[in-house]
Amino acid sequence: MSVQMPSAELVAEGAVQILALVQADPEFDAFRAASLAYSDDWQCFTGFPVIAEWQLKIDATPLFEEGLRALALKAAVHALTGDDQAAEIPIAVPVDEMTHAMLAQAQLLQRITARHGVQIIHQTDQEHTDYTADSYTARCYRAAWGEPPARYWLDHDEVTRRRRHLASLYESIGMGRSGREHSIQFEAVA
Incomplete structure (x- = not known):
């Protein structure tokens, strides 16, 4: 059975309200700090690195905002449909990585x-990272906050192209499957 997706305007209204509630919560600052402190474990080879000239110091805070907006959009769709799968709307890869x-x-x-x-x-097995600038997600985002920042909300085809380029670079240093395996041998420590 297919779920009728709510209008972008309804989703936007709900997402703006959800985002405001979350940001006004007394534990929001702790949540933001903890999310941004997670940076020591942000060694994904195919999520954040698809951002041109990615720099954690510069990109983490604005990407946190985009991740929060993505979660608010998904929560709004869920609130309007009651359907977990419908709420798994397409999200751009770097934004999904931040979530x-x-x-x-x-x-x-x-x-x-x-x-x-x-x-x-x-x-994870239900998520969609096939975001495009003309997708339902993009329409909902625009209705809520305006144009999604293109630096983070990369179209799926562009992400695929950049991942191929990264995979080639990783292969050149002995890392296979975009960092999922490698042929690097480490010297034994005496």
Whole structure:
């Protein structure tokens, strides 16, 4: 059975409200700090590196905002449909990667969302990273906050192209499958 997706305007209205509730929560600052401190574990080879000239110091804070907006959009779709799969709307790869850092703050995020009756939706095997600038997600985003920042909201085809380029570079230093395996031998420590 296919779910009728709510209008972009309804999703936008809900997402703006959800975002405001989350940001006004007394634990929001701790959530933001914890999400941004997760940087020591941000060694994904195919998520953030697809951003041109990616720099954690410069990009982490604005990408946190984009991740928060993505989660708010997904939560708004879920609130309007009650359907987990419908709420897994297409998200750009770098933004999705940031949501993983945010979701790793499980206790804080759960407490914040529970206080406001918000259901955050994310399941890796259900997620869609085939975002395009003309997608449903993009229409919802535009209705809520204007044009998505192109630096982070990269179209799926461009992400695929950049991943191929990165894979070639990784291969040249002995890292296969975009960092999922390598042929590097480490010297034994005496």
